[in-house]
Amino acid sequence: MLQLIYIKDNKDTVLTGLKKKKFARAEETIEKVLSLDEERRHTQQQLDKILAEANNTARQIGQLMKEGKKEEAEKAKSEAAQSKSQSKELSDKLSATEEELTRLLYTIPNVPHPRVPEGSGADDNEVVVEAGEKPFLPATAQPHWELIKTYDIIDFELGNKISGAGFPVYKGKGARLQRALINYFLDEAIAAGYTEIQPPLLVNEDSGYGTGQLPDKDGQMYHATEDNLYLIPTAEVPITNIFRDVILKEDDFPVKCAGYTPCFRREAGSWGAHVRGLNRLHQFDKVEIVQIAHPDRSYEVLEEMRRHIIGLLEKLELPYRILNLCGGDLGFTAALTYDMEVWSAAQERWLEVSSVSNFETYQSNRLKLRYKPTEGKGTQLAHTxxxxxxxxxxxxxxxxxxxxxEDGINIPKVLRPYCGFEKI
Structure with a gap:
């Protein structure tokens, strides 16, 4: 979440950024935050004063008792009891104000980076790069939801029988190709210096709040209510939460982790051609890369991560384009996001396959993820x-x-050693 001190010192910048992000209640929410902060500080001052007076009274009682001044001591005890009652009321008020302030801060999205373009939605995203040659397919070419039936490699009806819509069953060469992609992506990440992590698939509430999925996407996550655990929507959540409440050394940077996990998202059940087949699922597999970076280098790191993903797409020989998401399409927690899309020749449309984002200090402030500078005192928030x-x-x-x-589906050369076959 945004740091309170940043909101106070940069109110106009915050409001401008939130309006770019199309946060409807920007002015109202920021004013309420500042009002609650003022109330919190005023209540804290009152409480500190009462506690100081109570401590002084307690010392007086002891001295009066020693001097045999019982009547004055009893009067002082009455004052102490009154101070105790007042301090309890103020303490309760302070706790309630702090709780409301924190709850409100959780509802405010991250402020976009100045490089984020203006815009209301996907049509306003900026195309940064378009590369690769789009394949020419004959008129008899089929979309993937027909191809998987022809070659019996993915079964949606069987998945629907077992679980429901959006839960495919991969079979035979379909399952092997899926496994080949996972292993290939992991090997490429390890070669790029990432440490492989195999995290839990369920996380607690603190982890959901730590990376910003809660409360923003509460309704989109599968929730095991009896245990109050959430199925992960991405490996970002458990991997980033490894560093919750951690203080790193400046020499620890860069921290680079990668992990493969299934991912679970409830919001996938839309209708229409754009979500047919594999285009949108409730359960899918993904390899995620995560970096914890020094604030001075985080945008260099973002470009490094972007280049890594481009390398994967180029080795898979897929035409791709890169979008700089506009304010209205930018995620709740992100300061800047690049979307990577590949060209789907049979559907004749671009499909999003990756988002790479810099959250700056938004997640680390929630996570209390800090680092100790080599020079100077204290700690600072890292960037995620x-x-x-x-x-x-x-x-x-x-x-x-x-x-x-006409006689099958060719496997990209880079995947053939992983698959053990060249054609489906």
Whole structure:
């Protein structure tokens, strides 16, 4: 979440950023935050004064008792009891104000970086790069949801029988191709200096709040209510929370972690051609890369992560483009996000396969993730970044569609050693 001191010192900048992000209650919420902070500080001052007076009275009682001044001592005891009652009321008021202030801060999105373009939605995103040659397919070419039936590699009806819509069953060469992609992405991440992590698939409430999924996306997450645990929407959540309440040394940077996990998202059940087949699922596989960076270098790190993802797409021989998301399409916690999309030849549309984001101090403030500078005293908040490298369903869809021939589907060369076959 935004630091309170930053909001106080940069009110106009915060309001301008929140309006760019289309946060409807920006002025009202910021004014309420500042009002609650003023109330909190005033109550704290009153409480400190009462406690100081109570301590002084307690010392007086002891001295009066020694001097045999019982009547004055009893009067002082009455004053002490009154002070205790007042301090309890003020303490309760302070706790309630702090709780309301924290709750309100959790509802405020991150402020976008100045490089984020203006805009209300996806149509306003800025195309930064478009590269690769779009394949030419014959008129008989099929979208992936037909190809998977032809070659019997993914079964949506069976998934629907077992679980419900949005839970596919991968079979035979489909399952092997899925596993090949996971291993390939992990190997590439390890070669780039990332430490592989295999995290839990369920997280507690503190972890959800730590990375910003809660309370913002509460309704989109699968919630095991009896245990108050959440199925992860991305490996970003458990991996980043490894560093919750951690103080790093400046020499520890860069911290680079990668992990493969299934991901679970309730919001996937939309209707229409754009969400058919593998285009949107409730459960899907993804390799995630996470970095904890020094604030002075985090945007260099963002570009490094972007280049890593581009390298994956180029080795898979997929046409791609990169978008700089506009304010209205930017995620709740992100300061700047690049979306990577691949061209789906049979659908004749771009499919998002990765987002790489810099959260600056937004997550680390929630996580209390800090570092100790080599020079100077105290600690500072680190910057957190993450990216999909890569999400599998739409990558798989594009591979199937773009590489289809009259006698099968060619496997990209880089994946053949992982698959053990060249064609489906």
């Amino acid at each position: 970044l993450n990216g999909s490298a890569l999400a599998l369903p739409r990558i798989l869809a594009a591979i199937l569609e773009n590489n289809q021939t």
